[in-house]
Amino acid sequence: MQHSRPDSPHTLGADLRALRKSRGLTLSDMAEGLGRSVGWLSQVERDISEPSITDLRAFAALLDVSVSMLFRHEAAPAHEAGFVVRAQTRRPIGSQVAGLVEELLSPDLTDDFEMVHSTFQPHSRIKDPVSRPTQEVGYIVSGRLEIEIKGTTHEVHPGDSFRIRGEAFRWANPFDDPAVAIWVIAPPVY
Incomplete structure (x- = not known):
């Protein structure tokens, strides 16, 4: 189980939630499409659980995005996270x-x-x-x-x-x- 830390921001859950909502999917719709539980999906969206690469591929297919979009890239320094993209x-x-x-x-x-x-x-x-x-x-x-x-x-x-x-x-x-x-x-x- 992984929790967000201020010095290592994780936005995968927030991105997944935003993509889900932009497609008009509920937590139940998404969980069913992934073959996973609503509880697990909720934890992923809150950055409490981290999905596997297989899960990321399933998310990408369901949301019609590239898998690379879901990979974490170099983290921004804590004071820039959410504000600056280098x-x-x-x-x-x-x-x-x-x-x-x-x-x-x-x-x-x-x-x-x-x-x-x-x-x-x-x-x-x-x-x-x-x-x-x-x-x-x-x-x-x-x-x-x-x-x-x-x-x-x-x-x-x-x-x-x-x-x-x-x-x-x-x-x-x-x-x-x-x-x-x-x-x-x-x-x-x-």
Whole structure:
């Protein structure tokens, strides 16, 4: 049994609870999907029990996130935990398919939104449109990106931003340089 210590913050339980809630799942729904008891799941969400790697794989599959999203990375110093995310300690998220590399900028998933650093590799694209029950705003930091929202394609440049409110979208970077964007997504999906 493991308890949170102030000098070693554990946010896995909080992240799992936030992901569960963002998917509209109750403790009972999640426990049933995992084949585990509600009591065990409650302890995991409160960081009292630590799930095994097999459990993490089951959580990832049920919540539709990558297993790497659930792994703990370098812990922040106690005075920064929950407030600061250093560039070298960002958590990779998403599946990194189609040339997209995403990192979580938010300290955890307990807010009503999440911030994501996205790098779209040159000549990459997502084939099928994505539609999710979120509101999202993207801001282009560098490079250029084509973003198709509700069937209309827009070429966005550094300093440009765009909004998606549940519409089907897809992206492409047909250019020779990577495109970097900052995304704010509500509610958290990773």
